[in-house]
Amino acid sequence: GAVVSQHPSWVICKSGTSVKIECRSLDFQATTMFWYRQFPKQSLMLMATSNEGSKATYEQGVEKDKFLINHASLTLSTLTVTSAHPEDSSFYICSAERQGDLYTDTQYFGPGTRLTVL
Amino acid sequence: AQKVTQAQTEISVVEKEDVTLDCVYETRDTTYYLFWYKQPPSGELVFLIRRNSFDEQNEISGRYSWNFQKSTSSFNFTITASQVVDSAVYFCALSGITTSGTYKYIFGTGTRLKVLA
Numbered sequence: 001g002a003v004v005s006q007h008p009s010w011v012i013c014k015s016g017t018s019v020k021i022e023c024r025s026l027d028f029q030a031t032t033m034f035w036y037r038q039f040p041k042q043s044l045m046l047m048a049t050s051n052e053g054s055k056a057t058y059e060q061g062v063e064k065d066k067f068l069i070n071h072a073s074l075t076l077s078t079l080t081v082t083s084a085h086p087e088d089s090s091f092y093i094c095s096a097e098r099q100g101d102l103y104t105d106t107q108y109f110g111p112g113t114r115l116t117v118l
Numbered sequence: 119a120q121k122v123t124q125a126q127t128e129i130s131v132v133e134k135e136d137v138t139l140d141c142v143y144e145t146r147d148t149t150y151y152l153f154w155y156k157q158p159p160s161g162e163l164v165f166l167i168r169r170n171s172f173d174e175q176n177e178i179s180g181r182y183s184w185n186f187q188k189s190t191s192s193f194n195f196t197i198t199a200s201q202v203v204d205s206a207v208y209f210c211a212l213s214g215i216t217t218s219g220t221y222k223y224i225f226g227t228g229t230r231l232k233v234l235a
């Protein structure tokens with residue numbers, strides 16, 4: 001159990017368009033979901049933490065209006081990159097904490113979404 | 119401040135050799151968790167192990183073993199008899215509570231392991 005999916009797995013878009021990435025916990029309910037960004041050959045950088053039904057908490061330096069996060073249900077969180085530009089091209093990874101795992105801190109990661117902005 | 123250091127950027131070994139990946143962490147928390155994840159070329163992070171700060175017992179899982187030493191703030195990972203399929207980037211991570219009361223992971227920069235046939 002504890003499978004997290006992301007859709008799409010890769011996307012190419014034109015500069016100025018918006019792109020939505022979905023993160024779903026397939027076989028468990030996720031109280032908290034996280035969004036990370038990873039540049040080539042670099043580590044994961046936490047962008048924001050979202051809890052179901054409340055506003056996301058963004059890390060310092062992450063533009064809230066640029067990266068819109070919605071956590072509408074216990075199994076779905078979405079990240080929308082608004083007015084994407086080439087510098088937004090990256091690998092975006094989501095993760096989820098399983099409800100009931102509050103004291104173990106284990107995050108289950110999705111397979112990632114590779115965004116390329118032309 | 120919390121920090122995870124993986125000093126080895128890239129390691130190359132020949133198949134069947136043993137290899138140890140180092141991880142050193144910094145935290146002021148008394149309760150925290152340490153993790154190792156594997157990221158193969160496909161990109162998906164694969165969970166390997168979780169260790170809480172009160173459990174310093176070493177762990178072995180098949181060819182994998184982990185050595186947790188609080189005295190040196192290290193959580194090293196050893197692969198015995200390495201195989202080509204072990205080639206990946208390995209991340210060490212620390213889970214700690216933030217000032218806002220939520221937990222989050224702090225990742226090291228990763229170690230790229232190349233196992234040559």
